[in-house]
Amino acid sequence: MDTKTTIAAVASAMSTAGIGIIRISGPECMDIIHKVYRSKKNKKNIMDVPTHTIHYGFIYDGEQVIDEVLVMIMRGPHTYTGEDTVEIDCHGGILAMRRVLETVIKYGARPAEPGEFTKRAFLNGRIDLSQAEAVIDVINAKNEYALKSSMNQLKGSVLQAIGEIRSKILYHIAYIESALDDPEHISIDGYGESLKNEILPLRENIQKLLDTTGEGKLIHEGIKTVIVGKPNAGKSSLLNLLVGENRAIVTDIAGTTRDILEETITLHGISLRMIDTAGIRSTEDVIEKIGVQKAKEYAEDADLILYVVDASDELDENDFEIMELLKSKKAIVLLNKTDLDIRTSQEKLQGMVDAPVLAISAREERGIDLLEGRIKEMFFAGELQFNDEVYITNVRHKAALEAAQDSLGLVLQSIADGMPEDFYSIDLMNGYEELGSITGETVGEDLVNEIFSKFCTGK
Amino acid sequence: MNGLVENYDVVVIGAGHAGCEAALAAARLGLETIVFTVSVDSIALMPCNPNIGGSSKGHLVREIDALGGEMGKNIDKTFIQSKMLNQSKGPAVHSLRAQADKNAYSRGMRKVLENTDHLTVKQAEVTKLLVEDQVIQGVETYSGAKYMARAVVLCTGTYLKARCIYGDISNYTGPNGLQPANYLTDSLKENGVEMFRFKTGTPARIDKRSIDFSKMEEQFGDEKVVPFSFSTDPADVQIDQASCWLTYTNEHTHEIIRANLDRSPLYSGMIEGTGPRYCPSIEDKVVKFADKNRHQVFIEPEGLYTNEMYVGGMSSSLPEDVQHEMYHSVAGLEHVKIVRNAYAIEYDCINPRQLTAALQFKAIKGLFSGGQFNGSSGYEEAAAQGLVAGVNAAQYVKGKDLLILDRSESYIGVLIDDLVTKENHEPYRMMTSRAEYRLLLRQDNADQRLRKKGYEVGLISQEQYEALLLKEQQIEEEIHRVEHVNIGSSTEVQNLLEVNHSTVLKSGTTMAELIKRPELNYMMLAPIDKNRPELPEDVQEQVNINIKYEGYIKRQLKQVEQFKKLETKRIPEDLDYETIKSLRIEAKQKLELYRPMNIGQASRISGVSPADISVLLVFLEQMRR
Structure with a gap:
C-alpha cells in the first residue's frame, strides 16, 4: 500500500536450485546493498557505480559471508518498478538465497506483499493502462495463494502458540487501559514489575518460534508429494522406507486443523512434504474406503504424485482411473513388489503412462536410490516447482516475529526506564499487531471487547 | 393548517x-x-x-x-x-x-x-x-x-x-x-x-439529608485546579470545592439484585435496545462479575443549590421496590430517601x-x-x-x-x-x-x-491565534536552548541530583539529557539552569513533555506519516464499485455501503482486505490516467 518503503522478495521461481534472484526496490535499496555487499577485494563502493551495471562480490551479514553473488544496480526511473532497484543473483542454492533475503530484510527492507513489485510498476507508470487488469489479476492471484499459505501452511501448533502469546498480551493491554480509563476503579501503580515477569516468558516463547523458522518448521515448505495406489500396493511400506531411511526428518505433526498427516523429508537437499491421509497406515486403504474421488482431491493439490503399483497383481479399473489422474500432473510410477512373481511388467506399464516407471521393492529396500535420483533430476531440470509464495510467507512471518520480539523488548526498556504505565501498552499493542499479521488477524475491536469482558469499569 | x-x-x-x-x-x-x-x-x-x-x-x-x-x-x-x-x-x-x-x-x-x-x-x-x-x-x-x-x-x-x-x-x-x-x-x-x-440508563438521585456520610470516604478536588478552556485565566478557577463521597455495595446488595433479576426489564426482554458495555447497570455488573464481592459507589452532588445527589455506579432498571431495598443495603444509605428513581431509557x-x-x-x-x-x-x-x-x-x-x-x-x-x-x-x-x-x-x-x-474556520479570533503562535515560538526556542545548555559536574549540580535521588554526573551533559531522566523534569532543574528565561507555565510544561518523551513522540510521528499517505489518497464520491470487477463481493458491498472518502478510511472498514485496497489503488490510478 505505501510506496515509500523498500521491499524485497525472491524474484525468480524457486525451482532451479542453482541461481536465484533477490529483488530489492525502493528509496533505501542503495543504502541497504551498501551495507551488505562487498566486492572481492572490498575496494568497490557500490554506491558510486554507474546505473545498470553488474558487480561480482559477496553478501555479508556483519563479518559473516552469506553467499557469492552478482549484484545488478539499477537506478530509477528506468527499472521495472520505476524505483531504484537492486537485483542479487545468488549462487549458493535455496538455503543461501533465503539467507540473503533475510539479511536484506534485517538491514532495512521489508518483505514485499504479493504482487507488490508489479503494483509499484503500475503506480509508477511503468506498465501501461492496457495491462491494468492483468496487474489486478496478479495481485489477486498472488494474494489468494499467500492467504491460503499463511493460513494453511502455518502449522497448527504454531498457530496455537501465537494465539496464546497474543491473548496474554491483549490481557495486559486491556488491564492497563481499563485502569487508565477508570483510574478510580482500578489501580495499576507498580504494575511494571509484575508485567516484566509476564513479558519474559512471552519473549522466550517468541524466541522458540524464531529459532525454528530457519529449519522450515514454522510453515510447511517443500514439494507437496502424494502417494496413491490400490490397497496393498505397498504405499505404506514405501512411505515408511522413505521416512525411515531419512535421518533428516524435519517434522512429524498431526495437523490440528485437518485430518492430514504430513512428514517432511529431504532428499539431496530437496524437501518433500509427504502427505498422507490420517490413519491411512492403520486402517484400510484410501481408494477402497473413500474411493478414487478422495485420492483425486489430494492429488489435485500435489506438486508430485508417487503412484505405487503392485507388480504381482493385475491392473484393474482402479488403476486405469489413477492413470487418468496422472495425465495432467508430475508423477513417478513405482512398480513395487518386483521381488515377487511378476504379473504386471515394467514395459507394459510404461506403455500406458507418460510418467517414468521405476522398478522397486520396498520390502527388500531396492530401487529407492532410483527414485531419489529421479526426483533430484526432475527438480534441477525445473520440472518440479513449489510456489515461492510459501517461502516468502515464511520470511514475512519471521520478520513479523522479530518485530514483535522488538516491541516486547521496548516494553521491558520502558519498564526499566521507569516510564509510566501508559507507555507500555503502546509497544504491547505493536507486538500484538505484528503477531496478528502472521495469523491473519487484525486488531479491530479486540481491545475494547477485552476491556469490557474482563474488567468491571464504568459508572 | x-x-x-x-x-x-x-x-x-x-x-x-x-x-x-x-x-x-x-x-x-x-x-x-x-x-x-x-x-x-x-x-x-x-x-x-x-x-x-x-x-x-x-x-x-x-x-x-x-x-x-x-x-x-x-x-x-x-x-x-x-x-x-x-x-x-x-x-x-x-x-x-x-x-x-x-x-x-x-x-x-x-x-x-x-x-x-x-x-x-x-x-x-x-x-x-x-x-x-x-x-x-x-x-x-x-x-x-x-x-x-x-x-x-x-x-x-x-x-x-x-x-x-x-x-x-x-x-x-x-x-x-x-x-x-x-x-x-x-x-x-x-x-x-x-x-x-x-438504550442507556441512569442511577437514582437521593436526598443529601438522608445520607450517613460518616460511613463513606470523602473525595476532594485537586488543590490546584487547571481550567478546561485555553482562554480561562487559571486564577479564576481556584474556588472552594464541594466534596464527593465513596462507599461500596456488598454481598447483601448483590443478593437482593440476584433474587430479583427476573423482574428486570433487561432480562425479561422488555427492553430491546442495545445498551453500552462500558456503563453497565449494577445488575449487569453483579451478573457479569460475579466474583467481585463489592463495587464502588460514588455519591456526587448535583449542584450547590439542591440536596439531590447522584449515586454513581448504581444505574439500574429494576422495579421501584427492589431499587429501594438495594440502595438501602449500601453503607451510609441505610435510611436514604430516593428523590428520583433509576431508570433505563430507549x-x-x-x-x-x-x-x-x-x-x-x-x-x-x-x-x-x-x-x-x-x-x-x-x-x-x-x-x-x-x-x-x-x-x-x-x-x-x-x-x-x-x-x-x-x-x-x-x-x-x-x-x-x-x-x-x-x-x-x-x-x-x-x-x-x-x-x-x-x-x-x-x-x-x-x-x-x-x-x-x-x-481558519472563523471561530478563533486573530488575537487568540496570535497568542498560540507566540506560545509555539517560545516552546521551540526553549527546547532548542535546553538542548544546548551544557551541565558540568559542579557541587551545586551534584547536590541537586542527590537530593532528587538521581545518579550524580561523572562527566558533563546537557540540560535536555537530565530532563529525560524519569526522576527529574524541566521544572526541578531550574536552580542549575542559570540563563533560563521566565516562561508561562503552559510553555514550561510543553518543553518538559517534548524533551522527556522525545523518543516515543518521534516514533508516533513516523507512524502518522505512514497513516497520512493513505488518508490523502482520495476516492471519487461517485465511484461505482460494481465496475471494479476484481474486487471481492464482500469488499464491493462494504465499500458501496460506507463510500469511504479516501483509501485510509477504506482500509479501516471491516471486510475490506489489503488485497482489495491494492486493487482499489490500481483502479484509481487507471482512472486518473
Missing part, C-alpha cells in the same frame, strides 16, 4: 450538548440560525452524571475549546469540584474531570445562546424534514409551521421515540420526564435513513455509517447530525460532534471546504472516524485506547493541534 413560513440559513434540531455547540458555531460564523428544543428550560440539560470530562472525555472538551466551542468555557464557570485524572501516569492520559453544578451549567449555556447574534431559540417539536431531490429544504414543526433553511443539523439526543423504563413501569417520555419527539423518526425513515434503537438513533466524516448525510445534501442521535454517548462526545456538524453546516451554506479532522490530529477525528467507518452496535464512548497516536493527542497540546483550524 398553519401557514407560517420562516427562512433561515441553518436549522438546528435539539438544544442539548450537541445542539448548543452546533447552533453557536453556525450563528458565530454569521449565519441566521434557529435552534429548536422541546423545552427552553432544558437547554444543555445534564440528565445523567453531574460531570464534564474524565478519561479521554477531558481531551474532547479541550479540543472543543481549541476549535472555538463553548463547553470548556461553560464548565469553567460552573464547576464545583475538579480533578486531573491519571496524574501519576504519562501526559497522554492526564485527563480533566469536573463536577458540574448541573443547574448552573444549563443556565450558563442558555444565557450564551440567548445572547449570541444571529441565533434564535424556539420551543417547538420538529416533526418533519423537508427534502427535495436529495437536498434538504427545511423542517416542519408539530403545528405545521415551516422553517426553510439551506442546512439542517439533527441533534435529537435520546428524545426520538424515547421510552423510560424501570421494572414493569414504562413511560413514553424523554429523560427526566420531558416530552419525547415521536414523529421525526418516521420522517427520517421516509427519506431512507436507517435507524437503530439504543431511543431511536441512526446507523452513523450513513454520514461522511464531515457529519453530513451522504444521501441528503445539507443534512448534518451530531451527538447521541449518531449513536454515541456522553455529553462531551455529543458536544464535539455538534461543533463539527454546526461548523460544517455553516461551511456548506457558504460554499466553503468542510471541516474534517483525522485520527492523527484529534480525538474528535478518532470519534467521528470510528462512528462513520466501523460497525457500531452500542452507544459509542470515547476511550484513550481508541486513539492510535495518543502520545501526540494530549489534552495539554489541544490548542497546538487545533487552534489553527478553528482560526
Whole structure:
C-alpha cells in the first residue's frame, strides 16, 4: 500500500536450485546493498557505480559471508518498478538465497506483499493502462495463494502458540487501559514489575518460534508429494522406507486443523512434504474406503504424485482411473513388489503412462536410490516447482516475529526506564499487531471487547 | 393548517450538548440560525452524571475549546469540584474531570445562546424534514409551521421515540420526564435513513439529608485546579470545592439484585435496545462479575443549590421496590430517601455509517447530525460532534471546504472516524485506547493541534491565534536552548541530583539529557539552569513533555506519516464499485455501503482486505490516467 518503503522478495521461481534472484526496490535499496555487499577485494563502493551495471562480490551479514553473488544496480526511473532497484543473483542454492533475503530484510527492507513489485510498476507508470487488469489479476492471484499459505501452511501448533502469546498480551493491554480509563476503579501503580515477569516468558516463547523458522518448521515448505495406489500396493511400506531411511526428518505433526498427516523429508537437499491421509497406515486403504474421488482431491493439490503399483497383481479399473489422474500432473510410477512373481511388467506399464516407471521393492529396500535420483533430476531440470509464495510467507512471518520480539523488548526498556504505565501498552499493542499479521488477524475491536469482558469499569 | 413560513440559513434540531455547540458555531460564523428544543428550560440539560470530562472525555472538551466551542468555557464557570485524572501516569492520559453544578451549567449555556447574534431559540417539536431531490429544504414543526433553511443539523439526543423504563413501569417520555419527539423518526425513515434503537440508563438521585456520610470516604478536588478552556485565566478557577463521597455495595446488595433479576426489564426482554458495555447497570455488573464481592459507589452532588445527589455506579432498571431495598443495603444509605428513581431509557438513533466524516448525510445534501442521535454517548462526545456538524453546516451554506479532522490530529477525528467507518452496535464512548497516536493527542497540546483550524474556520479570533503562535515560538526556542545548555559536574549540580535521588554526573551533559531522566523534569532543574528565561507555565510544561518523551513522540510521528499517505489518497464520491470487477463481493458491498472518502478510511472498514485496497489503488490510478 505505501510506496515509500523498500521491499524485497525472491524474484525468480524457486525451482532451479542453482541461481536465484533477490529483488530489492525502493528509496533505501542503495543504502541497504551498501551495507551488505562487498566486492572481492572490498575496494568497490557500490554506491558510486554507474546505473545498470553488474558487480561480482559477496553478501555479508556483519563479518559473516552469506553467499557469492552478482549484484545488478539499477537506478530509477528506468527499472521495472520505476524505483531504484537492486537485483542479487545468488549462487549458493535455496538455503543461501533465503539467507540473503533475510539479511536484506534485517538491514532495512521489508518483505514485499504479493504482487507488490508489479503494483509499484503500475503506480509508477511503468506498465501501461492496457495491462491494468492483468496487474489486478496478479495481485489477486498472488494474494489468494499467500492467504491460503499463511493460513494453511502455518502449522497448527504454531498457530496455537501465537494465539496464546497474543491473548496474554491483549490481557495486559486491556488491564492497563481499563485502569487508565477508570483510574478510580482500578489501580495499576507498580504494575511494571509484575508485567516484566509476564513479558519474559512471552519473549522466550517468541524466541522458540524464531529459532525454528530457519529449519522450515514454522510453515510447511517443500514439494507437496502424494502417494496413491490400490490397497496393498505397498504405499505404506514405501512411505515408511522413505521416512525411515531419512535421518533428516524435519517434522512429524498431526495437523490440528485437518485430518492430514504430513512428514517432511529431504532428499539431496530437496524437501518433500509427504502427505498422507490420517490413519491411512492403520486402517484400510484410501481408494477402497473413500474411493478414487478422495485420492483425486489430494492429488489435485500435489506438486508430485508417487503412484505405487503392485507388480504381482493385475491392473484393474482402479488403476486405469489413477492413470487418468496422472495425465495432467508430475508423477513417478513405482512398480513395487518386483521381488515377487511378476504379473504386471515394467514395459507394459510404461506403455500406458507418460510418467517414468521405476522398478522397486520396498520390502527388500531396492530401487529407492532410483527414485531419489529421479526426483533430484526432475527438480534441477525445473520440472518440479513449489510456489515461492510459501517461502516468502515464511520470511514475512519471521520478520513479523522479530518485530514483535522488538516491541516486547521496548516494553521491558520502558519498564526499566521507569516510564509510566501508559507507555507500555503502546509497544504491547505493536507486538500484538505484528503477531496478528502472521495469523491473519487484525486488531479491530479486540481491545475494547477485552476491556469490557474482563474488567468491571464504568459508572 | 398553519401557514407560517420562516427562512433561515441553518436549522438546528435539539438544544442539548450537541445542539448548543452546533447552533453557536453556525450563528458565530454569521449565519441566521434557529435552534429548536422541546423545552427552553432544558437547554444543555445534564440528565445523567453531574460531570464534564474524565478519561479521554477531558481531551474532547479541550479540543472543543481549541476549535472555538463553548463547553470548556461553560464548565469553567460552573464547576464545583475538579480533578486531573491519571496524574501519576504519562501526559497522554492526564485527563480533566469536573463536577458540574448541573443547574448552573444549563443556565450558563442558555444565557450564551440567548445572547449570541444571529441565533434564535424556539420551543417547538420538529416533526418533519423537508427534502427535495436529495437536498434538504427545511423542517416542519408539530403545528405545521415551516422553517426553510439551506442546512439542517439533527441533534435529537435520546428524545426520538424515547421510552423510560424501570421494572414493569414504562413511560413514553424523554429523560427526566420531558416530552419525547415521536414523529421525526418516521420522517427520517421516509427519506431512507436507517435507524437503530439504543438504550442507556441512569442511577437514582437521593436526598443529601438522608445520607450517613460518616460511613463513606470523602473525595476532594485537586488543590490546584487547571481550567478546561485555553482562554480561562487559571486564577479564576481556584474556588472552594464541594466534596464527593465513596462507599461500596456488598454481598447483601448483590443478593437482593440476584433474587430479583427476573423482574428486570433487561432480562425479561422488555427492553430491546442495545445498551453500552462500558456503563453497565449494577445488575449487569453483579451478573457479569460475579466474583467481585463489592463495587464502588460514588455519591456526587448535583449542584450547590439542591440536596439531590447522584449515586454513581448504581444505574439500574429494576422495579421501584427492589431499587429501594438495594440502595438501602449500601453503607451510609441505610435510611436514604430516593428523590428520583433509576431508570433505563430507549431511543431511536441512526446507523452513523450513513454520514461522511464531515457529519453530513451522504444521501441528503445539507443534512448534518451530531451527538447521541449518531449513536454515541456522553455529553462531551455529543458536544464535539455538534461543533463539527454546526461548523460544517455553516461551511456548506457558504460554499466553503468542510471541516474534517483525522485520527492523527484529534480525538474528535478518532470519534467521528470510528462512528462513520466501523460497525457500531452500542452507544459509542470515547476511550484513550481508541486513539492510535495518543502520545501526540494530549489534552495539554489541544490548542497546538487545533487552534489553527478553528482560526481558519472563523471561530478563533486573530488575537487568540496570535497568542498560540507566540506560545509555539517560545516552546521551540526553549527546547532548542535546553538542548544546548551544557551541565558540568559542579557541587551545586551534584547536590541537586542527590537530593532528587538521581545518579550524580561523572562527566558533563546537557540540560535536555537530565530532563529525560524519569526522576527529574524541566521544572526541578531550574536552580542549575542559570540563563533560563521566565516562561508561562503552559510553555514550561510543553518543553518538559517534548524533551522527556522525545523518543516515543518521534516514533508516533513516523507512524502518522505512514497513516497520512493513505488518508490523502482520495476516492471519487461517485465511484461505482460494481465496475471494479476484481474486487471481492464482500469488499464491493462494504465499500458501496460506507463510500469511504479516501483509501485510509477504506482500509479501516471491516471486510475490506489489503488485497482489495491494492486493487482499489490500481483502479484509481487507471482512472486518473
